[in-house]
Amino acid sequence: MDVTSAVGSVLGAFGLSGAAGLNAWLPLFIAGLADRFGWIDLGGSYGWLSSAPALIVIGVLLVADLVGDKIPAVDSVLHGIGTLVAPTSGAVLFTAETSLNSHLPTAVAAVLGALTAGSVHAGRSVARPFVTGTTAGVGNPVVSAAEDMTSLALTVVAFVVPVVAFVAVLILLIGLGWLAFRASRWLRRRRERKQLGTPPRSPG
Known part of the structure; x- marks a missing residue:
C-alpha cells in the first residue's frame, strides 16, 4: 500500500464529508460525475454512484435542496431531514474515497464520515x-x-489537494462551533427577554 496515497485518501475523505455537512447532495453528485467520466475511481463497490439512475435522482434532490434551502421555514424542514441525510452522505463519501487506497476498516470510515458531516450540519443548523x-x-x-x-x-479541493481540504474542514468546524455558541447565547437571551416582556436587542 502506498502510504502517501493512503494518507491523501483519508484527508480527502474528511474534506468530502465536511462538504456533505454543508450540502449532502452536492459532493455525492460531483463524485458520481467524476467517476463516470473517469476523473476519479471510486471502485466497484461504489460504482453505483456514477450510474445514470443514481445521478438523476441525486441531481433532482440537489436542485430541490438548492432552491428550498433559500426559503425561510422550508430550510428548517430541510435541515431537519439533513440530520439523517448529511451523516449518511458523509459516511458513503468517506468509505468510497478510502476504499481503494487505504486499509481503513469500512465501519471506521463510515463512522468518521458520519461524525464529520453530522458535526458540520449540526453547526449550520x-x-x-x-x-x-x-x-x-x-x-x-x-x-x-x-x-x-x-x-x-471543498469537494473539488478534496480531490485535488486533500491536505488543504482537511485543514479547511478543521477551520470550518471551529468557525461553526463559535457561531453555534453565539447563536445559542442569543436564542437563550431572546427567550429570557420574551418571558420578561422586554424587547429583543441585537446580538453582541
Whole structure:
C-alpha cells in the first residue's frame, strides 16, 4: 500500500464529508460525475454512484435542496431531514474515497464520515435561526449560497489537494462551533427577554 496515497485518501475523505455537512447532495453528485467520466475511481463497490439512475435522482434532490434551502421555514424542514441525510452522505463519501487506497476498516470510515458531516450540519443548523432572527430571513439565501459554494470548493479541493481540504474542514468546524455558541447565547437571551416582556436587542 502506498502510504502517501493512503494518507491523501483519508484527508480527502474528511474534506468530502465536511462538504456533505454543508450540502449532502452536492459532493455525492460531483463524485458520481467524476467517476463516470473517469476523473476519479471510486471502485466497484461504489460504482453505483456514477450510474445514470443514481445521478438523476441525486441531481433532482440537489436542485430541490438548492432552491428550498433559500426559503425561510422550508430550510428548517430541510435541515431537519439533513440530520439523517448529511451523516449518511458523509459516511458513503468517506468509505468510497478510502476504499481503494487505504486499509481503513469500512465501519471506521463510515463512522468518521458520519461524525464529520453530522458535526458540520449540526453547526449550520444551530446557526441558521440566528441568521433568520437577526436579518428577518433576508440573510438566509446569502448564507445558504455561501454554504453551497463552500461545499463545492471543498469537494473539488478534496480531490485535488486533500491536505488543504482537511485543514479547511478543521477551520470550518471551529468557525461553526463559535457561531453555534453565539447563536445559542442569543436564542437563550431572546427567550429570557420574551418571558420578561422586554424587547429583543441585537446580538453582541
